[in-house]
Amino acid sequence: MSTMLTTNPKLILVFSGKRKSGKDYVTDLIHKRLGPEVCCILRLSAPLKEQYARERGLDFKELLGSGQYKEQYRADMIAWGERRRKQDPGFFCRLAQRSATQPVWIVSDARRLSDLQWFWTEYPNQTRCIRVEASEHTRRQRGWEFTSGIDDAESECGLDQGVDFDWIIRNDKDAPPLEEQLHLLFSLAEEKAGTETS
Numbered sequence: 001m002s003t004m005l006t007t008n009p010k011l012i013l014v015f016s017g018k019r020k021s022g023k024d025y026v027t028d029l030i031h032k033r034l035g036p037e038v039c040c041i042l043r044l045s046a047p048l049k050e051q052y053a054r055e056r057g058l059d060f061k062e063l064l065g066s067g068q069y070k071e072q073y074r075a076d077m078i079a080w081g082e083r084r085r086k087q088d089p090g091f092f093c094r095l096a097q098r099s100a101t102q103p104v105w106i107v108s109d110a111r112r113l114s115d116l117q118w119f120w121t122e123y124p125n126q127t128r129c130i131r132v133e134a135s136e137h138t139r140r141q142r143g144w145e146f147t148s149g150i151d152d153a154e155s156e157c158g159l160d161q162g163v164d165f166d167w168i169i170r171n172d173k174d175a176p177p178l179e180e181q182l183h184l185l186f187s188l189a190e191e192k193a194g195t196e197t198s
């Protein structure tokens with residue numbers, strides 16, 4: 001199925017990282033800094049969770065949150081999503097970008113090579129890939145617990161090898177401040193969006 005691209009972004013920042021590494025925290029920080037006129041956050045999991053919640057009568061907003069509610073359904077959501085991706089790898093990417101009109105897109109939750117490949121194929125000049133990293137100790141402090149069948153499966157490990165990330169962001173207490181690590185990314189986004197202040 002050919003992709004009807006609704007707009008032509010200047011820059012697409014595709015984030016990935018393990019559970020509780022801080023993908024949402026870091027992308028929310030970037031969104032606040034650049035502002036809603038310049039950038040929007042695309043969550044590949046949002047259209048998945050919306051349809052999954054509708055089919056099962058669950059709370060969509062809770063599934064989008066960072067609490068324990070979504071963890072009860074994670075394994076089943078992963079399986080549900082993988083069945084859709086098997087038929088059409090770009091299914092959730094297309095849905096997530098359908099109403100994006102800002103010049104800078106932040107994709108907060110890529111998890112598979114097929115996610116990256118979709119953006120590299122559709123937007124080869126605009127796409128940059130960023131990995132958010134945090135130690136297991138830090139992640140546990142944020143509420144993560146290793147779960148067999150999830151943390152050793154594609155949803156969490158699909159981008160562990162074979163990706164030459166443009167940036168690695170370390171989101172631990174002993175890492176440099178996020179604003180410092182994100183400085184060049186902010187500059188690139190402001191340049192691409194034509195909002196840089198001299």
Ligand SMILES: Nc1ncnc2c1ncn2[C@@H]1O[C@H](COP(=O)(O)OP(=O)(O)OP(=O)(O)O)[C@@H](O)[C@H]1O
Nearest residue numbers: 017018019020021022023024025026066142171172
């Ligand atoms: N640098 C930070 N300082 C303070 N709190 C943080 C930081 N990074 C993450 N957190 C907190 O840790 C928790 C997990 O972060 P976040 O939800 O961004 O992780 P995630 O990678 O999106 O996880 P998931 O894949 O489970 O959605 C949140 O409560 C978030 O507010």
Ligand SMILES: C[C@@](O)(CCOP(=O)(O)O)CC(=O)O
Nearest residue numbers: 045048077078081109111155
């Ligand atoms: C089902 C899934 O989309 C859940 C993601 O939830 P979250 O980004 O961790 O809040 C993960 C996946 O698609 O493998």
